[in-house]
């Protein structure tokens with residue numbers, strides 16, 4: 001199986017399926033369709049973003065028991081990264097780890113098991129996760145696709161299982177001052193100083209962590225003013241914030257940030273995406289941990305994840321993030337361990353089969 005997964009991974013990696021390249025996004029899905037010839041599927045398209053769901057029942061089920069999900073889009077890489085390269089146990093390439101190799105494993109697993117399970121099993125392949133998943137996973141959800149449990153092959157390290165991930169809050173804050181000539185400061189009011197004071201207060205409450213933490217963090221992404229003149233007191237200033245909040249702290253974070261602002265500041269919410277939080281006690285999560293531990297022969301660690309995934313678009317579904325071993329997602333050095341792909345396949349296989357009613 002290792003070889004088959006490797007070959008299909010290479011095929012997927014060689015397609016530069018990045019945002020805006022609808023032709024390439026379709027091409028990467030074609031690769032999956034070719035592999036799964038004869039299986040039923042339904043295609044979707046929203047704002048030129050294609051996606052697909054394969055199903056093993058006569059008609060599309062009202063609700064799947066289990067969906068295996070993979071995003072086959074990638075963040076842009078350098079041209080060399082679309083030529084997959086094997087060095088020892090490592091497969092290098094854009095998307096090797098995030099998450100075309102996991103996708104390849106899921107496609108081959110679905111091919112092998114779709115007809116061997118006695119419940120509605122789906123394979124969801126989307127092409128816009130890296131830009132939010134609104135026209136892929138979320139669009140399919142809006143069109144009625146749902147499941148009791150979804151397993152996403154997102155990057156995890158050392159076969160950890162993730163059932164919680166942070167939510168995203170993007171804000172644009174505008175400060176208004178009074179413009180004037182720079183020689184006559186007293187006639188104006190420079191809003192950059194107000195913004196600076198706000199940022200200092202923010203920094204005290206949300207200091208920059210020096211290591212990985214499971215707590216709400218806030219990044220100052222962009223500061224600016226529309227002023228382009230050197231000898232002028234600017235009349236406006238603005239800042240963009242990117243907050244990543246742990247489950248349950250979304251509203252609290254927004255309130256906290258607002259409380260640090262001067263009265264005349266204007267807050268615009270650009271993005272407010274929910275956190276993902278499946279309780280560890282969920283029966284699907286529990287049985288996933290149990291079967292994985294048996295297949296792996298060791299204890300599995302359950303962790304919270306700092307990055308968001310498409311699972312947040314399925315708020316009532318038991319969501320599990322679980323991927324093969326690798327490193328360097330979104331970097332020039334992205335790789336996945338080839339050996340781990342086989343183990344990954346075996347773990348997923350035992351889980352998919354364990355959900356049979358028998």
Ligand SMILES: [Zn+2]
Nearest residue numbers: 098099154155
């Ligand atoms: Zn990913």
